[in-house]
Amino acid sequence: MFTGIISDVGEVIEMTPLGERNRLTIASAYPAKSINVGASIANAGVCLTVVGVEPHARGSTIAYDVGAETLAVATLGEWRTRGRVNLERALKVGDELGGHMVSGHADGIAEILARRDFDGMAHFTFRAPKGLSKFIAVKGSVALDGTSLTVNAVDGDAFEVLLIPHTLKVTTWGERKAGDKVNIEVDQMARYASRLMEAGKES
Structure with a gap:
């Protein structure tokens, strides 16, 4: 993990x-x-x-x-x-959990639709792969190229995140631009919640 x-x-x-x-x-x-x-x-x-x-x-x-x-x-x-x-x-027992639980099993590839820089920060808009947008929610977590990020907005299969200066400096995000592709892993809790809802409807 x-x-x-x-x-x-x-x-x-x-x-x-x-x-x-x-x-x-x-x-x-x-x-x-x-x-x-x-x-x-x-x-x-x-x-x-x-x-x-x-x-x-x-x-x-x-x-x-x-x-x-x-x-x-x-x-x-x-x-x-x-x-x-x-x-x-990999996370060790006793390590600080600073982001969210990430399995390292990529769900697919997201595309950067737009990047807007301001005050040292960067606002990104992404397109989620087909079938994954239902797992992405405002204020929820998503892992993009391994980075734990908070979702700011969702519109259909598009979603937005904001990266602070520190994250841009210590990761590869400083060099990312519109058109780039990144690995995406949706929040596991969202996946389990969705499956429980589906199971409830089936029963």
Whole structure:
């Protein structure tokens, strides 16, 4: 599990096809000695299992195997060398829950429709993938590229969020623009509530 609070911005070293999977390597400031093979790290909101780690001038290089299903439902298939990626290590017992509970299982890809900057902040409008807008509510939480954000407005399949200067500085959001695609994971509580309502109607 994750919280949606980004703790590092990594850099894509390579994405290499290996038959039915891809090998993704990310450079990170995380110390190599602190990462075990088999650990889970969220990469732009997508939980991946570490299959290799080596020391690097910046801290470490972390390798993952990425399957076809993950490439199909998230933006990883479009990642290129030197691209920047939001990173978050898995939540440990006793850690502060600063955002909201995030599983790291991307529901799909959202598109940035517009960006408006003012007073050091940025107001974004997104289009949600088909079928997900019902899980997005005003003042609810949504994870976008792994970042826990609060929804300010909803209009059909479009929704809006506001990012403060700190978030723009310590994540990849400072470089995002209209037309970009981002990974989206809706709030789990909204999903469970919707399923309970459907089950109630069925019974």
